[in-house]
Amino acid sequence: MATTTTLAQADESVEYAARLEHVSKSFAGPGGQQLVLDDVSIDVAPGEFVTLLGASGCGKSTLLNLVAGLDRPSTGDIITDGRPALMFQEHALFPWLTAGKNIELALKLRGVPKPDRRTKAEELLELVRLKGAYGKRVHELSGGMRQRVALARALAQESNLLLMDEPFAALDAITRDVLHDEITRIWAETGVSVLFVTHNVREAVRLAQRVILLSSRPGRIAREWTVDIPQPRRIEDAPVAELAREITEELRGEIRRHGQH
Amino acid sequence: MASTDTTPAQDAGSVEAGLDALETRTTGRPTLRQTLVNKILPPVIALAVVLAVWTLLYPIVDDPSKLPSPAAVGSTFKEAWLQGDLLGYIWTSVSRGLLGFFFALLIGTPLGLIVARVKFVRAAIGPILSGLQSLPSVAWVPPAVIWLGLNNSMMYAVILLGAVPSIANGLVSGVDQVPPLFLRAGRTMGATGVKGIWHVTLPAALPGYVAGLKQGWAFSWRSLMAAEIIAQFPDLGVGLGQLLENGRTNSDMAMVFEAILLILFVGIAIDLLIFSPLERWVLRSRGLLVKG
Numbered sequence: 001m002a003t004t005t006t007l008a009q010a011d012e013s014v015e016y017a018a019r020l021e022h023v024s025k026s027f028a029g030p031g032g033q034q035l036v037l038d039d040v041s042i043d044v045a046p047g048e049f050v051t052l053l054g055a056s057g058c059g060k061s062t063l064l065n066l067v068a069g070l071d072r073p074s075t076g077d078i079i080t081d082g083r084p085a086l087m088f089q090e091h092a093l094f095p096w097l098t099a100g101k102n103i104e105l106a107l108k109l110r111g112v113p114k115p116d117r118r119t120k121a122e123e124l125l126e127l128v129r130l131k132g133a134y135g136k137r138v139h140e141l142s143g144g145m146r147q148r149v150a151l152a153r154a155l156a157q158e159s160n161l162l163l164m165d166e167p168f169a170a171l172d173a174i175t176r177d178v179l180h181d182e183i184t185r186i187w188a189e190t191g192v193s194v195l196f197v198t199h200n201v202r203e204a205v206r207l208a209q210r211v212i213l214l215s216s217r218p219g220r221i222a223r224e225w226t227v228d229i230p231q232p233r234r235i236e237d238a239p240v241a242e243l244a245r246e247i248t249e250e251l252r253g254e255i256r257r258h259g260q261h
Numbered sequence: 262m263a264s265t266d267t268t269p270a271q272d273a274g275s276v277e278a279g280l281d282a283l284e285t286r287t288t289g290r291p292t293l294r295q296t297l298v299n300k301i302l303p304p305v306i307a308l309a310v311v312l313a314v315w316t317l318l319y320p321i322v323d324d325p326s327k328l329p330s331p332a333a334v335g336s337t338f339k340e341a342w343l344q345g346d347l348l349g350y351i352w353t354s355v356s357r358g359l360l361g362f363f364f365a366l367l368i369g370t371p372l373g374l375i376v377a378r379v380k381f382v383r384a385a386i387g388p389i390l391s392g393l394q395s396l397p398s399v400a401w402v403p404p405a406v407i408w409l410g411l412n413n414s415m416m417y418a419v420i421l422l423g424a425v426p427s428i429a430n431g432l433v434s435g436v437d438q439v440p441p442l443f444l445r446a447g448r449t450m451g452a453t454g455v456k457g458i459w460h461v462t463l464p465a466a467l468p469g470y471v472a473g474l475k476q477g478w479a480f481s482w483r484s485l486m487a488a489e490i491i492a493q494f495p496d497l498g499v500g501l502g503q504l505l506e507n508g509r510t511n512s513d514m515a516m517v518f519e520a521i522l523l524i525l526f527v528g529i530a531i532d533l534l535i536f537s538p539l540e541r542w543v544l545r546s547r548g549l550l551v552k553g
Contacts, residue, residue, distance in 0.1 A: 106450045138547075142285060
């Protein structure tokens with residue numbers, strides 16, 4: 001079954017790709033400290049695909065920043081196996097480099113010796129089906145192609161954990177659909193663990209093995225679903241739609257609470 | 262679905278290939294004819310209009326000591342060329358200007374980087390640096406003459422005081438405008454500290470830096486002309502500024518026009534030959550230039 005992909009390169013001694021233990025985060029805001037994340041505990045198993053779902057103000061992006069090591073939690077611990085790779089809603093590719101050189105920069109910063117970089121970058125471009133885009137400038141690529149180069153650049157870090165911050169939110173529906181197929185395929189091929197943040201319920205169900213719903217202000221884990229619909233899934237499949245409806249109801253309930261006081 | 266005899270992966274791949282083909286724009290370079298019509302013809306016409314107005318105005322003003330005829334200015338040029346002085350005037354000023362600019366580059370770049378990155382330095386000298394840009398550099402000529410005397414170092418000092426703030430400020434605003442997303446992306450890839458500056462901050466700040474260089478050159482050239490007009494001394498040789506001042510003292514309006522036209526011509530030529538191509542190359546490679 002495609003959902004229980006065995007891992008090619010996972011380390012047996014590590015039983016999780018990321019572990020969040022009672023993580024809280026508050027920021028100084030108007031009227032004192034503002035609690036953004038409240039006691040969040042999540043384990044991501046090696047090779048697991050987890051989506052974090054929530055409305056605005058649930059602290060999704062804050063959570064990813066913490067896991068990525070760009071910020072520190074106020075209390076609690078975050079343990080990851082090395083530095084996670086991070087993909088953003090915007091492609092965040094460097095416009096002064098070509099697609100291939102963007103990937104090579106990630107390889108260089110990881111310490112890959114110069115002679116190997118070019119071959120490795122071409123391989124990664126082939127993995128995201130952009131063979132021949134090596135010399136293309138970022139502005140010459142379409143939105144979907146840019147996100148695939150960004151994915152290839154994230155994969156170049158060869159991290160065990162790939163963090164994705166609404167990476168397909170700015171794309172049109174057809175492109176997003178195709179990229180769902182791609183990320184599912186690449187996840188299965190590479191055995192990387194994915195922590196994927198989105199506000200799109202169907203997207204969450206389409207992709208994940210586990211969906212975690214966060215409440216808003218402060219972000220807490222509200223509920224969790226295990227998705228055992230076999231891959232390949234389509235976003236319009238009946239079981240996907242059915243579970244998405246259930247989760248949406250729950251999400252609406254969470255949002256409704258905020259209008260009552 | 263239609264994909265009964267293909268695997269889902271193949272299906273996705275072919276849809277993807279179709280999307281890529283549909284959404285890729287091809288940007289061609291303009292043809293020679295387009296360049297001629299869009300870029301070269303308009304300034305040539307403008308120049309012709311100026312010459313025509315000048316020719317018409319000459320008999321109306323009817324005073325060669327105020328407005329020389331185009332022909333008189335032309336013969337001044339010809340004379341200076343035949344005597345072999347013309348290139349000498351230009352070279353005296355251009356070599357000073359470029360060398361001074363080069364020193365300004367060496368000082369302004371690290372200065373800009375420090376101001377952009379070190380909070381204390383920024384708070385201390387940031388406002389002075391941007392204030393200096395609005396100080397006409399001609400104001401530096403008298404103190405420079407008193408401190409350094411009538412020599413070439415005085416000229417270079419004035420150029421530096423004019424150009425360094427522009428170059429440093431250009432770099433500062435370039436660094437300020439680096440999208441935070443690039444810095445975050447760089448940090449997740451391990452580009453922190455010096456690596457972050459080298460691989461992310463500096464290349465991202467390049468457009469602002471190049472704009473600063475361009476302005477820095479304009480300021481260098483202006484400062485130098487101010488210095489050359491004011492500071493007259495036989496040992497300094499005759500640059501374009503001295504030529505202008507000589508024209509004034511001799512009441513030779515044709516020579517004054519000759520000097521002004523040369524100053525203008527050199528300023529534009531250096532910009533067109535060095536700084537504009539540099540700026541266009543930087544912007545075009547990033548897709549920031551809408552129409553080539």
